[in-house]
Amino acid sequence: MEVIIPCWNCQTDTKVVDFRCSICNKIQNIRKTNPYDIFNLKQCYLIDNEELEIKYFQLQNIFHPDKFINSAEKEKEISAYESSNINNAYNLLLNNVDRIKILLKLKGYKANPNNEESFTDKDLLEEIMELQNRCMSIENENEKVKIKTEIIEKIRIIELEINSNFEKEKIPEIKNLSVKLSYLEKIKKNLN
Amino acid sequence: MNLINIDEPNKKSLTSKCLGIDFGTTNSVCSIKIGEKVIFIEDSKKMNLIPSIVCFDKTVKVGNDIDLEKNLQSSIFSIKRYFTDNPDGQIVINSKSDCLSPVDIAKEIFSYLKKISNNFLNEEVNDCIITVPAYYDERARSGIMRSALMSGFNVRRLINEPTAAAFAYGLDKKKRGKFLVYDLGGGTFDISLLNLKDNLFKVIGTSGDAKLGGDDLDQLLLDYILNTYFDPIKNDLSHSEILSLKRASKSIKENLQSVNNIVAEVTIKNKKTNIEISMNVIEKIFNEIITKTIKITDQLIKDCNVKVDEIDGFILVGGSTRLALIPKKIKEYFKKDIYSEMDPDRVVSYGAALHGFDLLNGSNNLLLDVTPLSLGIETMGGLMEKIIPRNSNIPVVKEQTFTTNENGQTSIKISIIQGERETSSKNTLLGEFILSDIEPKPAGIPRIKVRFSLDVDGILYVSAIDESSGNEKNIVIKTNKDLNISEMKKLVESSIKNAKEDMDTRLLIESKIKASRLINEIENVKDQIETLCTKKDIENINKTSNMLKKEMKTNNKERIETLTDNLNEQTKNFAQRLIDKNFENFVGKDLDILE
Ligand SMILES: [Zn+2]
Numbered sequence: 001m002e003v004i005i006p007c008w009n010c011q012t013d014t015k016v017v018d019f020r021c022s023i024c025n026k027i028q029n030i031r032k033t034n035p036y037d038i039f040n041l042k043q044c045y046l047i048d049n050e051e052l053e054i055k056y057f058q059l060q061n062i063f064h065p066d067k068f069i070n071s072a073e074k075e076k077e078i079s080a081y082e083s084s085n086i087n088n089a090y091n092l093l094l095n096n097v098d099r100i101k102i103l104l105k106l107k108g109y110k111a112n113p114n115n116e117e118s119f120t121d122k123d124l125l126e127e128i129m130e131l132q133n134r135c136m137s138i139e140n141e142n143e144k145v146k147i148k149t150e151i152i153e154k155i156r157i158i159e160l161e162i163n164s165n166f167e168k169e170k171i172p173e174i175k176n177l178s179v180k181l182s183y184l185e186k187i188k189k190n191l192n
Numbered sequence: 193m194n195l196i197n198i199d200e201p202n203k204k205s206l207t208s209k210c211l212g213i214d215f216g217t218t219n220s221v222c223s224i225k226i227g228e229k230v231i232f233i234e235d236s237k238k239m240n241l242i243p244s245i246v247c248f249d250k251t252v253k254v255g256n257d258i259d260l261e262k263n264l265q266s267s268i269f270s271i272k273r274y275f276t277d278n279p280d281g282q283i284v285i286n287s288k289s290d291c292l293s294p295v296d297i298a299k300e301i302f303s304y305l306k307k308i309s310n311n312f313l314n315e316e317v318n319d320c321i322i323t324v325p326a327y328y329d330e331r332a333r334s335g336i337m338r339s340a341l342m343s344g345f346n347v348r349r350l351i352n353e354p355t356a357a358a359f360a361y362g363l364d365k366k367k368r369g370k371f372l373v374y375d376l377g378g379g380t381f382d383i384s385l386l387n388l389k390d391n392l393f394k395v396i397g398t399s400g401d402a403k404l405g406g407d408d409l410d411q412l413l414l415d416y417i418l419n420t421y422f423d424p425i426k427n428d429l430s431h432s433e434i435l436s437l438k439r440a441s442k443s444i445k446e447n448l449q450s451v452n453n454i455v456a457e458v459t460i461k462n463k464k465t466n467i468e469i470s471m472n473v474i475e476k477i478f479n480e481i482i483t484k485t486i487k488i489t490d491q492l493i494k495d496c497n498v499k500v501d502e503i504d505g506f507i508l509v510g511g512s513t514r515l516a517l518i519p520k521k522i523k524e525y526f527k528k529d530i531y532s533e534m535d536p537d538r539v540v541s542y543g544a545a546l547h548g549f550d551l552l553n554g555s556n557n558l559l560l561d562v563t564p565l566s567l568g569i570e571t572m573g574g575l576m577e578k579i580i581p582r583n584s585n586i587p588v589v590k591e592q593t594f595t596t597n598e599n600g601q602t603s604i605k606i607s608i609i610q611g612e613r614e615t616s617s618k619n620t621l622l623g624e625f626i627l628s629d630i631e632p633k634p635a636g637i638p639r640i641k642v643r644f645s646l647d648v649d650g651i652l653y654v655s656a657i658d659e660s661s662g663n664e665k666n667i668v669i670k671t672n673k674d675l676n677i678s679e680m681k682k683l684v685e686s687s688i689k690n691a692k693e694d695m696d697t698r699l700l701i702e703s704k705i706k707a708s709r710l711i712n713e714i715e716n717v718k719d720q721i722e723t724l725c726t727k728k729d730i731e732n733i734n735k736t737s738n739m740l741k742k743e744m745k746t747n748n749k750e751r752i753e754t755l756t757d758n759l760n761e762q763t764k765n766f767a768q769r770l771i772d773k774n775f776e777n778f779v780g781k782d783l784d785i786l787e
Contacts, residue, residue, distance in 0.1 A: 057392055061558050065587060065648045069348055069551050080647060084589040091584070192494040 005031065008074065019062055027068070027075050030082050035089035035102055043106060045099060045163040056090045096159060097185060100178045109171055121176060128183050135187060144191060151188050155181065208552035210348060211309055211320040212356070212544025215301065215336065217272040217378030217405060218511065220244050220255075221541035222305050224317065225549035230542050235308045241537060242308070245269050246300045248285040248292075254304035264431055271297045273379045276328070276402045279335025295339045302343035303698060318346045318688050318697060321548040323540050324650075325380040326352035327400030327564045329610045329620045333650045334677055341680045342705055344698030346688055348551055350649040353377070354384035355395055355561055356543030357509040360534060362388040363546055363557070367531070369504030370396070372489060374522065375540075376512040379405035383489045385496050385503075394560040397496040397583040399488050404481065406512030412477050413441040413469075421465055433460055444469050446514055474517060482521050489526075495583070505529040511537045561586055563646055570607040570616040579644055582612065587647050593659075594640045596630065603628040604640065608654070627656050651677050683708065687747060700749045707740055707756045714763060717770070724769045733762050 004013045007021040007028065015022045019030065032038045039055045041047060061067070063086060068079040092098045104110070131151070138144050158181050165173045211233070214221045219241040222233035232240035235256055242255040247267040258267055266286055274283065274294035282291040310316050322340050324333055333350055340347045354373035361367045367388050375382040382400040386393060417437060418426045429437070440458050444467070447454055452471045457464055493500060505528050508519060519530045534542070550557050567580040569592070579590045594604055604627045611619025630638050639659040646652050653676075687701050714721070714737055721730060740755040 057394075057558065060560060064558060064560070066349075066551055066559065067554075080587050080645070081589065083648075084587045084645070087585040087588055088590075192491075 027063070027071075027078050029078055030063075030085065034106060035092045036106070038086065038089045039093065041093070043103060045103060045166045046159060047093060047099070049094070052090070052093055056086065059086045096155070097178060097182045100162065100174060100181075103166060104171070104174070107169070124176070124180055128180070128187075131184075131187060135191060148188065148191050151184055151191075155184050155188070158184070207549070208319065209313075209315075209317045210545070210548030210552045211305075211317055211345075212541045212546070212548050213302075213305060213320050213322045213340075213345075214353065214356075214538075214541035214544060215272065215298070215305075215322060215324075215340075216244055217270045217380065217407065218244060219378075219537065220301060220305060221538050222309055223538070223541045223545040224309075224313070225545045230545045232538065232541070233305070233309045233312045236311070242301075242305065244272060244301055246271065246297055248290070252300050254301055260435070261432065264435060268297055270379055270407060271301070273403075273407075275332040275335045276380075279331060279338075295335050295342070298336065298339040299342045302340045302345060306343055306345060306698060316697070318344065318684075319348050319548070319552060320345045321349045321351060321544045321551070322347055323353045323356045323544050324350050325377070325400065325402060326354050326375075326382040326384050326398040327380065327402045328650070329402070329565055330567070330622050330646075330650060330652050331610075331620055332402070334652075337649065337651065337677055338680060341677075341684050342702060344684065344687075344701045346684050347681070348548065350651075351544060351547060351559070352382070352384065352395070352398065352561060352564075353540045354382045354398070354509060355386070355393070355559065356541075356547065357507060357534075357539045358384070358386045358388060358395075358543070359393055359547055359557075359559060360539050360543030361507055361531065362393050364542075365531070365533065367504075367507070370498065370502055371505055371507050371531075372493075372503060372528075373507045373509055374485070374489065374513065374518075375400075375509040376485065376518065377405050377510040378407050378512070379403070381405060381485055381488070383485070383492055385492060385498065391556045392558050392560075395562050396498065397492055398562055398564045399492040399495070400564070401484070401488065404484065406510070408481060409445065409478055409512060409515070410438065410442055412481070413445055413474070414438055416473070416477050417441055417467055417469075421467055422460065425461065429460065436460075440467065445474070448474055448516060471517070474515075478515075478517060482518060486521065486525050489522075500526060500528075503528060505531055508532040509536050509539055561648070563588070563650060565610045565620075566612055567608070567610050567622075567644065567646065567652065568616075570609055574616050575614060576609055576611070576616040576619060580646060584646075586650065587645065589643060589645045591641055591643050594627070594642055595636050596633070596638050597635055599635050600632040601635065601638075602630045602632055604630065606642065608644075608652070622652060625654055630658055631660070633660065653678070679708065680705065686745075700747055700752075703749050703752045703756065704744060707744060707752050710756055710759055710763075711737055711740060714759070720770060721763075721766055725766050729762065729765065733759070733766075736762055 006013050007024060007026065009026040010021060010024040012023050016028050019028050020026065021028055030038060036043045039052060039059070041052065041055070060083065063079050063082040065076065065079050065083055068076050071079070092102060134147060138147065158177050162174055162177050162181070165177070209224055209226065212223050221241060223230050224233065234240050235242055237256045239256050245255065245258055245267050247253040247258045247263045249263055249266050253263070260267065268283070268285060271294055274281065279295050280293045282293060283297065284290070285292050285297070320340070322336060324336055337347055337350060354375045357375065358371060358373050361371070368390070370385065370387050373382070373384045373386060375384075380400065380402050381404040382398065384398040385396045387396055414437060422429065437458060437460070440456050444454050444456055448469070448471060454469050456467045458467060493503070503526075506522055506526070508530060513519070513532065513536050519532065522528070523530060547559060562583045563580060563586050564582060566578045566582045568576045568578040571577045579592055580588055594606065596604065606625045606627065607616070608622045608625065609616045609619045610622055613619050627640055627642070630640060637660060640656055641659050642654060642656045644652060644654055683704050684701055687704060688697050714733065721733065725733070736755060736759045740752065740759060743751050743755055
C-alpha cells in the first residue's frame, strides 16, 4: 500500500509528477530511504554504472540548489536536503563494498558490524599478506601497473561471485567475500 | 502577430542581470551577460583588468585609480593571498599603524568593482557570482563571501575558478569529454578534472596548492636578476627601483612565449644594464615549481581513478600560463592537446557571467562540483576523524552522534577541521563549537546528533539535536561572535528588496551589518553586563538595542546609524569595567601564585 502524504504547501493529497505537486507545482521530498529506490534501480549487486549515472544526473537536474535560486525558503530547503541525499546515495551505490551492506540490510540481514576486517579464513589471510608484501617491494612503474591490473581482475571476479551468491542468498559466503573485497580495494587505493 | 511584437521587448527586460566576478590575486575582472553577449566591465580609464590593489591614503583608492609611483608604500597588493592564512587577521594598512583584516580590505575592492559596474552599466546590479580558487578551504571561502556581502553585493553563488573556465569552454567552444583545467593564477594553483557533456558539467576531482602562484615565479626571476646583475648593490636598491626591476622581470616572463631570448634594458642608479634571459635560464629557475604542479596533477588523475588515455586535453587558465614553458612541460609529460584559445586572464569571469545568467534566468545546464578538502572533527589524541572526504559531491550533509564523558555534563566542545593531514593541528581549524544546554545525564547516555551541511558554495553550516531527551530540542551552538553567512545574506537580500531606487544599498548594508555585529556582541556578554552594570545602564542598553533591532527591519540608514552610535556609547562604560575586571582577576591570580 502506498502511503499518501499531502503536499507540504497546498495540503492536498494529489498526485506527484516528477517530484512536483500536480496542483501547486511545488517541489516535493523524494520520500525514499534506500539508495536503490532513490534511483529506481533493480536490487542487484552488479549495477550498470552508466544507467546509474544517467539517473543521477536526471535527479540532480530536478533537485540541485542552482535550480531553486529564486524559490521560497522551504523549496530551497527541500532542494538542499534532497540534493545531498542524492549525492550520498549515488556514492554509496558506486562503492562495491557499501553496496553489499545496503543489499544485506534490504534483505533483512545484519552486515558484519564490528568484525568487518577480521579474517576467519586462513587462506585468505595468506593471500592478502602475500599481495601486500609484493606491493611493498615494487621497484618500477611497470611492476606497479602489472600488480594493479592483477588486483582489478581479482576484484572483478569477486564481484561476479558476490552477485551470484546474492542470487542464491548464500549469505555467509557473501560476508567472507566482502572482507576480501574491502582489503583488495584498500591495497588498490594505496597503490595510487 | 501583434502578440509577438509585444512579447519581444518585454522578454528582454525580464531577464535578470548577474555579474561574474573573478577576484584575483593580481587583477580582478568583472563581466556580465546581457542578451547573448558577455561584456567586460571597464573602469574610468577604459580598462577591464582591475589591479587588486588598495591604497589607504587620505581616501581609499583601488585599482587603476592609484598612482603607484606616489603611493607605493601605502598600497596593499595581493590581499587575496592573506585569505588562506586568516581572513580576519590584522594587517597594517598605513604609516599610522592602523590595522584592517583581509575581509575588510578586500571589501574595498568589491565596493570599487560594484561602483565601476554601476557606472559602466548605468544601473545598479546587486546580484553576482564570485569565483574562488578550487583549492580554497571553507574559511577562505566564507571570508571572500563576507567581504563581498559587506560591499552590498547579493552573492548568489561562489563557484570554483577552474569550474567557471571549463563552463566557458564547454558552452562557447563546445568542448566535450574529460578535461583537466590547469589554473595558475597570481597566488594559487588549481587543477580540476571535469567531464563536459551536453548541458552537463561535472567536476570529477580537484586539487592544487593554495599558496603557489605566478607571484612565486616572478619572485624567483627577480631574485635571479638581482643576484646575477645587481649583486653588489642589491641591498641598497630603493622601493621604486625594485618595482621597476619587478616590472622588467614580469615583462620578460610574459614576452618569452614567442622568442627564445630576451634582452631588457633597465636603468638603475643612473646606470643602464642589459638583462639577458634565455628560455634555458627560465627553464632552470622555474623547473621546481612547474614540476610540483605536474606532480599534483598526476596524483589527481590517480585519485580520480581515471586513466591518462581517457583524458581529452588540458585547458589553461590564469595569466601565468602564458609562459610558454608551462604548455611545453605539460605536453612533454602528459602528451595531451592543450587549449588556451580563450583569454586566460578573462575566461574565469566570463564563465561566471554565463553561469550567473543561467542561475537567475533558468537553463538546462547543470554544473556539479566537489569539495577540495576533507572535513572532519578532532578526536581525542589530536587526530582527525574525517566526516566528509575530499572530492565529495556538494551539497553534502553528514551526521555524527556525540555523547558526554562525564556524569551530568551539559556541554561538549567540538573542533571542526579541514585538510588532508592525519594530525588535526596540521590542518585548518574552521571553528570550535560548543554544544550547550544538554540535559544532564550519566556519562555516555546523551545522544547529540550533529549535522554538518556543506552547501554548494562550499560554506559549512552546523546544527545539533539532543536525541536522548526525547523531545527533539535544538541544542545551542556557540561559534565565533561575528554574524554568520546566512544572517548576512538575509540582511543584504532584505535591504536590496526594500531599497528605494535612488538609495545607495551598499552604505545601508554596511550600517546594518555594523548594527547587527554590535547587537550580537552584546548578546554574547549579556551575563557580564548584568553583573557589571547598574540597573539604569542595563535598562538603557536593552531599550536602545530593542529599538535598533526594530529599526533594522526598516531601511532608515540614518536612524540605524544614530542608534548604533548610542548603543556603542552606552556600552562604553561597561567595556571599560570589563577590562578592569579582567585585570583584577589577573592581578588576583598573580598574588595567589606569589603566596
Ligand atoms: Zn501542492
